[in-house]
Amino acid sequence: MIIGLIGFGKVSENLVNLIKSEDIRFITSIDGRSLKTIESIKKSKIEVLDTFKRVAIECDILISANSPKNALQVAEDYGKFTKGIYLDLNNISPETTFEINKYVENLVDGAIIGKIDSGNPILYLSGEKSKELLFLNEFIKTKKISDNIGDVSILKLLRSTYTKTLSALLIESTEIAKEYNLQEEFFDILSLTEGDDFREKSLSRINNTLNSSKRKSEELDEIINYFNKNKLIMVKAALEKLNQ
Structure with missing residues (x-):
């Protein structure tokens, strides 16, 4: 083959x-x-x-x-x-x-x-x-x-609405924590509820998003265009953040 x-x-x-x-x-x-x-x-x-x-x-x-x-x-x-x-x-x-x-x-x-x-x-x-x-x-x-045909594509978009919006929120929250010199403590308190590996996974997610922000912005555009009948307030905010 x-x-x-x-x-x-x-x-x-x-x-x-x-x-x-x-x-x-x-x-x-x-x-x-x-x-x-x-x-x-x-x-x-x-x-x-x-x-x-x-x-x-x-x-x-x-x-x-x-x-x-x-x-x-x-x-x-x-x-x-x-x-x-x-x-x-x-x-x-x-x-x-x-x-x-x-x-x-x-x-x-x-x-x-x-x-x-x-x-x-x-x-x-x-x-x-x-x-x-x-x-x-x-x-x-x-x-x-x-x-x-299309069912997997819908699932991909639904997953992306969550993961990419969450990534944008993590980036923004981490930026603010850095400004107050509280980045370590920020991840410490979130790890109490999100799990011991939260810090590692979050930093990996942030780095991946920053290193491929152009591609991820394209993917968010696809989401917004397809689900245009939905408000998608959070997804649009995530796109704005990535475009910055």
Whole structure:
């Protein structure tokens, strides 16, 4: 089996590390990639083809793991060339997922929940072809939600409304605590109710948010656009904070 990768960030890099089998071969391309991405691909030692079109043609499963803003364009450009399963792992709205479905024959709506580099993330799937990917459970815990394209995308957005809003609140609270030279005490008192590992998890969440604020802002835009009939007061406030 051949798995093609479009996008080689943390998700793709760690999937290569998790899915180890003599029967599975990974392929990608460095066409148009940044120097940092090219270095990551070289370190992974997976096969590199000349173009992503060739990757799409030759693979049995094509995985798209890019930024939300590029997800639809990637599907338009390469989805038509793959005859196998097209697994979209981008943090996009159901609306975008339905658009992607117009360009792809065998779309599976996917999401990796949990830190991908933790060693125990969960892969959620929806779509009629999802059952054909359940073999991945041998390498990464895999759950099929339904046959409906869009269901996993909705769950991703709902999760993001919580996690990204919470991250923005943590950043703001920590900034204020620093101003009063009470950062240590701030985490101490919260740890009393939130658990002993709260400080470590919070600082990791804050750093991750600050280091990828542009991408997370794009994801919040997707949430606001899709759930436009809802007020989403907290989500809009979180977006404003991240944009600062």
